[in-house]
Amino acid sequence: MKVYQTKEIRNIALIGGAKSGKTTLAESMLFEGGVVTRRGTIEDKNTVSDYRDIELERQNSVFSTVLYAEFEGHKINLIDCPGFDDFVGETVAALKVADTGLMVVNAQNGVEVGTEISWRNTTRAAKPVIFAVNHLEHENSNFDETIRQLKQSFGGGVTVCQYPVNEGVSFDSVIDLLQMKMLKFKNGGGKAEVLDIPASEKDKAEEMYATMVEELAANDESLMEKFFENGSLSEEEISRGIKLGLISRGVFPVFIINAKQDMGVNRLMQFILNSAPAPDEVPGVKTTEGKELSCKSTDAPSALVFKTSIEQHIGEISFFKVYGGEITEAMDMINGNNASKERLSQLFAVAGKNRQKLDKVVAGDIAATIKLKSVRTNQTLNGVKNADDKIEPIVFPNPKITMAVKAKNAADDEKLGSILNEMHKVDPTLTVEQSKELRQLIVGGQGELHLNIAKWLIENGNKIAIEYIAPRIPYRETITKSAKAMYRHKKQSGGSGQFGEVHMMIEPYHEGMSNQTEFPVRGQDIYPLDWGGKLVLNTCIVGGAIDARFIPAILKGIMEKIEQGPLTGSYARDIVVNIYDGKMHPVDSNEISFKLAGRNAFREAFKNAGPKIMEPIYDVEVIVPEEKMGDVMTDLQGRRAMIMGMDNEGNYQKIRARVPLAEMNRYSTALSSITSGRAMYSLKYAEYAQVPPDVQTALLKAYEEQESEE
Ligand SMILES: Nc1nc2c(ncn2[C@@H]2O[C@H](COP(=O)(O)OP(=O)(O)OP(=O)(O)O)[C@@H](O)[C@H]2O)c(=O)[nH]1
Ligand SMILES: [Mg+2]
Incomplete structure (x- = not known):
């Protein structure tokens, strides 16, 4: 394969609602790009993109697939993403490295949940979007309604560049407003027949053309001026206008395809070459040190591994995008994240299971390599001079x-x-x-x-x-007031006995507190706990009541109880223990005795110190269509949620709430059924908070029952 220069590369993520036709479109694009000579179908289980067993069985995409098509001297890299939101990680990674999102919309259904979710992902990634309206040959296809919904959901920047002449079962022609021609597509692909606009479509075409120019001019005033001067614009001028609008996310052009019959695909690919930005025409990526890498082939080499897959007979394949310089076969690179030295012994252009060897990969391109030693997704590979660069990682969503x-x-x-x-x-x-x-x-x-x-x-x-x-649920235990307890461990069996007695006062710990004054503190050790919070151990022994050498044993006993809290066996935290008295026996005192005395004294004191159970609370954000907001709120309140606020997000409301983790079990399923799948949510750990008394009682009871069973 020839070496493609940065300007000859387009990186496209195929996104959109589930089953809208992304994989089928990818197949047609590969066919147009000469990668395959026969188009596979989902039904025949022979597409290039959905080749994994799970995908063949389910007949939908589960993983993203990296593909490419060589087209008119350019290389179009495609990442075909799964539509179901459960696989959103694939889309997030794809949108990191793609320079444009190509959003497929099913004209039978208009804007679907998946369309909205995909849109939000492109907003977060700040990437240009081209719409490809698909399924035009269905009797229920409704192009005008689809456009109305697209504009309503995504705003006036949605710009129709083609409209169908004969939507429905006989669909094969569109008016292409960029060329002001009618395109008659052939079943089976290839270039469309370019015809003059028939008289019956003239008026509508003129009107639509004017609307398109107006929408473009909103982003580029010089276009409007030219239009008034000459009465029309060349395709080149329009394409340039669209490119600017795409990059600034002011224009979202709409094209028409029939992915399955490969209609309109060749034209769409042409448009991608003309108007979708090349990798160096969009803002670059930042490194964690604030450097910007903007796909310049003259820079030092730098690439981000954005995807790892494991393939039969090959093992691990690492997919990367080059953000600077050139990478050649057998080049040595350095992993910026862990300094490991890696040889990129082979480079490939990958299209599903098909691989083509490459000698060189230039800035902006996407390729793959194998047999790296110690490289994971989200790590940066660099040349020797810039060995430490770390490209800002893909931010994958937290588990839901x-x-x-x-x-x-x-x-x-x-x-x-x-x-x-x-x-x-x-x-x-x-x-x-x-x-x-x-x-x-x-x-x-x-x-x-x-x-x-x-x-x-x-x-x-x-x-x-x-x-x-x-x-x-990872509960925590702590105390609310101070309490004293003593415990004497005494055992007389046969020869030597066991004896240890410990008196302690425990109190709740909080940052910046001062010592209690009842017993002068002679030594203090502060132990940060692995699970959060602290244990403070104050030694207040006078007159050698307990020998200093037994203190570690007492601490050990206390720690055992802190690791398995007295109430429910959960971790305890934030406690000050003052050891103020005790007794020893000249012969029988030993470490085990003091460990047991310390543990039991602590357990006693804990029970009298107003113990409480703390539970993890999560920040929950739910994005929900306005009309479903009431139902979602009611459900949240049933989950002991504290509503923190609401914000408008277009036709959606964002609800912010704090909810105990214990109440979030199977929330995804519940939310989905309340909103017919039209809501999104995210979860993030916030803090520990005291459980309400009724919950505490129930937890204590459950623990007692469990203990007596064991
Ligand atoms: N009639 C018709 N069927 C289509 C068209 N495009 C796709 N399909 C069919 O729609 C179904 C879904 O197509 P896919 O290509 O798997 O859609 P997808 O968007 O990749 O789906 P996911 O990856 O699961 O989100 C398949 O049965 C396709 O054959 C089209 O233009 N016309
Ligand atoms: Mg698919």
Whole structure:
């Protein structure tokens, strides 16, 4: 393959609602670009993009697929993203490296939930958007209504560049306003026949043309002037106007395709070459040190690995975008994130399972390499001179759902952990953590579908049966007032006995507090706890009542109880322990005795110190259509939520709330059913807060029952 220069490259993310036709469009683009000589279909399970077993079985995309098409001296890199929001991580990564989002819209359905969600992703990524309206040959297709909805949802920048002449089952022609010609598409692809606009369409075409120019002029006044001077604009002038509007996100051109019959695809690709920005025409990426990399081939080499996949017979493939310089085969690079030295022994242009070797990859291009030693998604590969650069990472969304997972056969549990860790490399939104505290393997994902797909992949790929169960909640225990307790551990058995006696006063710890004055503090140790909060140990012993060498044993006993709190076995935190008295026996006192005395004295004191259970509270943001807001609020209130505020977001409302984690179980499913899938939400840990008394009573009871069972 020839070496494509930065200006000859377009990076396009195929996005949009589920099943809108992205993968089918990709197939047609590959065909137009000569990568395949026969177009596959979803139904025949032979598209280039949906080639993985899970995708063939489900007949929808699950992972993004990196593809390319060579077209009229250019290389169009495509990233075909899955439409279901559970796989949003794939879209987020694709939109990091793509310079334009190509949003497919099904003209039978108009703006769907998925369209809105995809739009929001492009807004966050600040990327240009081109709309491709698909499925025009359906009897229920409604182009005008689709445009009305697009404008209503995404604003006046939505600019019609083509309209259908014969929408419906006989669809094959559009009026192309850029050329002011009628394009008659051939079934099976290729260039359209370019015809004069028939008399019957003249008036409408003129009117639509004027509207288009007006919309473009809103972003580029010089266009309007030219239009008034000459009465029309050349295609080149319009294309340039659109490019500027695309980059500034002021113009969102609409094109028409029939992805399945490969109609309009060639024209759309031409338009992409003319108007979609090249990689160096959009703002560059920042490094974490604030440097900007804007795809200049003369810069030092720098590339971001944005995707990792594991393929049969090959192993790990790392996909990267070059943000500066040129990368040549067998080049040595340095991982900016961990300083490992990596040889990029082979470079590939990848289209699904097809790979073409490359000698050189220039700034702006997307390519893949294999057999890197120590490189993960989101890491930066650099030349020697700029070895430390780290491109600002893709920000993957936090998990929306967490579940405990275990193998049906306990012997497989260990293997399961390492399988999930491998899966996390490929899909950073699938998180995994062995929680020591909860004594569970916890997986996080973007929704139930996401976790169910993970289950399928594990069960089919690794032949391990697994099940999900509700995760335990990481409660915390602490105290609200001070209390004293003493404990004497005494045991006389046979020869030597055991003896230790400890008197302590415990009090709630808070930042900046001063010592109690009842017992003068002679020594203080502050222990930050791994799970947050502190333990402060004050020694206030007078007259050698307890030997200093027993203090570590007492601390050990206290720590045991802090790690398994007296109320529910959860971690305790934020406590000051004052050891003020005790007794020793000249022969029988030893470490074990004082450990037990310390532990039991602490447990006693804790129970009398107004103990309370704290629960994790999460900041929840729900974006919901206005008309569903009431229902969503009611549901949230039923989950003990505290509503923090509401903001307008177009036709949507953003609700901000604080909700106990314990109440968020299966929220994705509930929200989806309340709003027919039209809402989005995110979760972020906020703080620990005291549980209400009724919840505390229930938790204590549950723990007692569990203890007596064990
Ligand atoms: N009739 C018709 N069917 C189409 C067209 N485009 C796609 N389809 C069909 O619509 C279904 C979904 O197409 P895909 O290409 O898988 O859609 P997608 O957007 O990639 O779907 P996800 O990746 O699952 O979000 C398939 O059955 C396609 O054959 C079209 O223009 N006309
Ligand atoms: Mg798809």
